[in-house]
Each structure stands twice: as C-alpha cells, then as structure tokens.
Amino acid sequence: MYDFGLRQALSGYRIAYRPQETNHCPGCGNSHWMIGRLTAECAFCGTALPLIGGGASGNGAMHPRTVSALAA
Numbered sequence: 001m002y003d004f005g006l007r008q009a010l011s012g013y014r015i016a017y018r019p020q021e022t023n024h025c026p027g028c029g030n031s032h033w034m035i036g037r038l039t040a041e042c043a044f045c046g047t048a049l050p051l052i053g054g055g056a057s058g059n060g061a062m063h064p065r066t067v068s069a070l071a072a
C-alpha cells in the first residue's frame, strides 16, 4: 500500500486484516468484521485493523489509468 521506507520483511509481524483468511480479532477473538476501503473493524469490540491490500478496491480500482483527452 504505502511505502514509508519500511521493509515489511525486516520489520517483523504486522497485524492486519487478510481478506483471503479467517481473521480473529486481537481484542476479543471474534471473527465478524465490517470491511471498509482501508480498514476492517471488529463488529463486537470495534478494534480496527488495516487491510493487508488496502486501497486496491473500490470504484476505479480496476480501470486502467489513461491520459486525459484534455491534456493533448
């Protein structure tokens, strides 16, 4: 997602919501989530986790970037 100069392979485990896996809340242990565009929030206790691939969904995510016709 964002590169703040940190290398995830060197910075240890980072807790995050992984859409392809069963995610248990680190706060209460339940696994019901409200998924947003950048975070997932536990439906029981409100713990919010960043999405591991955050920012790659939503409107415009699947459209190729093209140069605007007005730029020519």
Ligand SMILES: [Zn+2]
Pocket: 025, 026, 027, 028, 029, 030, 042, 043, 044, 045, 046, 047
């Ligand atoms: Zn929870």
